[in-house]
Amino acid sequence: MDGTEMRESKVTSPRLVDVRMPEVRTGESLTPETQPGARPIIEPPEPAVFTLRNLNLWYGHKQAISDVTMNFPAQRVAALIGPSGCGKSTLLRCLNRMNDLIPGVRVSGQANYHGVDVYAPKVDPVEVRRRIGMVFQKPNPFPKSIYENVAFGARVNGYRGGMAEHVERSLRQAALWDEVKDDLKKSGLALSGGQQQRLCIARALAVQPDVILMDEPCSALDPIATLKIEDLIRELAQQFTIIIVTHNMQQAARVSDYTAFMLLAHEGGPGELIEYGHTNDVFTLPKDKRTEDYITGRFG
Amino acid sequence: MAATEAIGGDLDTLSASGAVARRQAVSRASRYVLLAATLIGVAVLAFLTYDTLDAGASRISWDFVTSYPSRFADRAGLRSSILGSAWILVPTVALAFPISISTAIWIEEFAPKNALLTIVKLNLANLAGVPSIIYGILGLALFVRFMELGPSILAGAFTLALMILPMTVIASQEAIRQVPPSIREGSLALGASHWQTVWNHVLPGAMPGIMTGIILAVSRAIGETAALIMIGAFTFIAFDNTSLFDDFTTVPIQIYNWTIRPQEAFRQNAAGAIILLMAAVLTLNLIAAIIRERFRRE
Numbered sequence: 357m358d359g360t361e362m363r364e365s366k367v368t369s370p371r372l373v374d375v376r377m378p379e380v381r382t383g384e385s386l387t388p389e390t391q392p393g394a395r396p397i398i399e400p401p402e403p404a405v406f407t408l409r410n411l412n413l414w415y416g417h418k419q420a421i422s423d424v425t426m427n428f429p430a431q432r433v434a435a436l437i438g439p440s441g442c443g444k445s446t447l448l449r450c451l452n453r454m455n456d457l458i459p460g461v462r463v464s465g466q467a468n469y470h471g472v473d474v475y476a477p478k479v480d481p482v483e484v485r486r487r488i489g490m491v492f493q494k495p496n497p498f499p500k501s502i503y504e505n506v507a508f509g510a511r512v513n514g515y516r517g518g519m520a521e522h523v524e525r526s527l528r529q530a531a532l533w534d535e536v537k538d539d540l541k542k543s544g545l546a547l548s549g550g551q552q553q554r555l556c557i558a559r560a561l562a563v564q565p566d567v568i569l570m571d572e573p574c575s576a577l578d579p580i581a582t583l584k585i586e587d588l589i590r591e592l593a594q595q596f597t598i599i600i601v602t603h604n605m606q607q608a609a610r611v612s613d614y615t616a617f618m619l620l621a622h623e624g625g626p627g628e629l630i631e632y633g634h635t636n637d638v639f640t641l642p643k644d645k646r647t648e649d650y651i652t653g654r655f656g
Numbered sequence: 657m658a659a660t661e662a663i664g665g666d667l668d669t670l671s672a673s674g675a676v677a678r679r680q681a682v683s684r685a686s687r688y689v690l691l692a693a694t695l696i697g698v699a700v701l702a703f704l705t706y707d708t709l710d711a712g713a714s715r716i717s718w719d720f721v722t723s724y725p726s727r728f729a730d731r732a733g734l735r736s737s738i739l740g741s742a743w744i745l746v747p748t749v750a751l752a753f754p755i756s757i758s759t760a761i762w763i764e765e766f767a768p769k770n771a772l773l774t775i776v777k778l779n780l781a782n783l784a785g786v787p788s789i790i791y792g793i794l795g796l797a798l799f800v801r802f803m804e805l806g807p808s809i810l811a812g813a814f815t816l817a818l819m820i821l822p823m824t825v826i827a828s829q830e831a832i833r834q835v836p837p838s839i840r841e842g843s844l845a846l847g848a849s850h851w852q853t854v855w856n857h858v859l860p861g862a863m864p865g866i867m868t869g870i871i872l873a874v875s876r877a878i879g880e881t882a883a884l885i886m887i888g889a890f891t892f893i894a895f896d897n898t899s900l901f902d903d904f905t906t907v908p909i910q911i912y913n914w915t916i917r918p919q920e921a922f923r924q925n926a927a928g929a930i931i932l933l934m935a936a937v938l939t940l941n942l943i944a945a946i947i948r949e950r951f952r953r954e
Contacts, residue, residue: 454845459769486847496838498857508856509846556842563846 400614402429405567405597406451410465412626413446415458420446422626423465426616428567433589433598435612435635437605439650442618443627444601448569450474451599452488453481469567486513489560493572495552497544497559502527502536505544505555509563522562530558531588550581557588568592570600574607586611605651609639617647708934712927720928724894725910729921734929736893737910740809741878743897744906747813748877752824753870755817757859760828760866765854784822791819792886800887807888810900815883820873827869831862864951868944875940879933881908907933 404427411424421443428434436444446455453474455461466473474484486509497505506523515522523540527533532554536547544555553573560568570589574582589598589611602608608615616632631638631647642648672680723733767773795815805811835858843853884890884906890913893905905913907929914926 452845454841457841457844482847482849485845490845492838492841492845494838496836496842498839498842499861508843509848512846512848512852512856559842559846 399427400429400432402432404428405430405470406599407468407471408466409468411447411450411467412464413443413450413455414462416460419626421450421618422628424629426629426632428597428599429614430597431593431595432613433593433600433611434614434616435608436599436601436616436618437603437608437650438618438627438630439620440603441627442620444616444618445571446627447618448571448599448601451567452485452490452569454485454490456481486563487565488567488569489563489565490569491553491556491560491571491573494576495549495556497547497552497555499543499545501541502544502547502555503540506558506562509559513563515562515564526558526562527555529561529592530554531584531591532558548581550577550584553577553581553585554588557585557592561592565596567597567599570598572601572603575603582607605639609635615639617642617644617650619646619650621646705934708927708930710927711924712929712931715924715928716931720925721932725892725905725913729917729919729925732914732922732925734907734910734932736895736897737905737907737929738932739897740889740893740904740909741906743809743900743902743904744812744816744884745874745878747810747900748816748820749870749874751813751817752820752873756821756824756828756870757866759821759825760832761854761859763825764829764832765850765858780822780825784826786822787882788819788880789882789886791815792883794818795883795887805901807891807903808901809897809904811887812884812889812904812906813900815887816877816880819880819883820877823873823876824866824870827872828862828866831865831869832858834865835861864947868948871940871944871947875937875944878906878936878940879908881906881912884909885912907936 406428408424408426408428411421412419413421424447436447438444449455450463450467451469451474455463463475467475469484469488472479498508500508503523506526507519510519510522510526524533524537527536532551535551536542536555544552547555553576557568557573574585577585586607589600592598593613600608600612612635614633615635615638617630617638618627619630620626621628621630631642631644633643637643638647639651642651648654720733721738722735723731724735725737726732763773763777767776792815795811795818799805799811799814800807803811805814839857839861840853843857844850848856889903889905889909891903891905893903897904911926911929911933914922914929917923
């Protein structure tokens, strides 16, 4: 890690060659990298949408995540679990460059999206974010009508076509259409928490992304609303790549294909990826003692 | 029992005694001291209002509003000064509104957070406290003399706009800061550009606060006298304004004009004009309060 080249997120770096976003989803086929003494990390065998290589992130002088190397496979659900402050949300926000909004953030290593490092100098964060949607911890619909909430992202991204049909399609995809079809003019804030969160998902879908990042999307919801979102996540995984941060291990077990466990390996140190693999394996046969301790509730 | 006695008080009735009783006495007394302090302000205001109403209420009539100023107190009216006030406020707001919103957006959303920005913010706060006559001197030198606008409505509007800008900018900044970061994040995460986010989400969210700030600033501008006298608006106007380059007078200047006359009858005119001006300012503040309350509830 000490030898890793560090750079500001916006400073020119000579390292990158081709930064154009590929038109079609190519997928990079992967073979597990053999590193002597490497951590027990599985590289999922499917084509990867994201390949992270030695990703580090600092807030000012404080390192928040250290040396994360992992793949996120296409059309699968990957869950990031771990105790509070272990850097899982930070890692998630790296992927669509939402961390850019925080002053003093520095990133090194690679976060390759279809082979293009999203932190390459020529990459425009707006181009990244329209391909990689995000759903936040607290439902944050705009204080506008349901229709406007969904149409906004499509409109600013230059969606051509019937907007009304597009809004309906997005709301249907988010399993919200039947509940709101009669009052699309109603404020998005008038919906219940669970409906608001599905509205935020519909809003993200309307931009026609490729990946959807979810940052503890159910933490503010009751169990029934949570269940609906979880069903929706499984449904959406047929079409989209989903990466979800969750505090709820049962949720990770229920919705995800792959689970990554992160932890502050040293007191006051950065968050590290401890274990990553098939959700089943991680929950039933954890390879790392710390994963086992966390899953069985012995700490965290 | 021993422990209870040590801290005082009666365990049987839980009535206060000793230190608790003393602290409670001070607490009760503080209420009356604070009330008295409040009453001083209210009483002075009530007396002023009563005195003004008493002196001027009899002068208020439609003729008083529609007559030009005159040598004869009972024929003098506010026509030219009301028109002058209206004429000057429109370009003042037209200038201050876009400039203050743009400035506030730049400071809050786009400016690099560095020492220069801190200095700009500090100076804005200082400028809000500069006496209005200083703006009058600036207006006289810059707009009246250098730009050769003369003591015109336009020169007055430029001066007033400069005067209220610090207030409106600060109010707009506050309003922009009130927009929750989650709204910005939601918009940016959809691939909206920074400007699209500001235009579609931050500005609409901040607009009630911005409007309130502007209305309050206008109610200050409407009563402004010193700065306008300084640029030469202290004149006898017996015609209706028709152009931004006209000479003008305003209601507070007319009031000042009448108060310095020796005759009692003009004092009554002044009181009558004050009543109308107060009503206008009160209405503006009420509108600001209604806007604020309505949007707070949403």
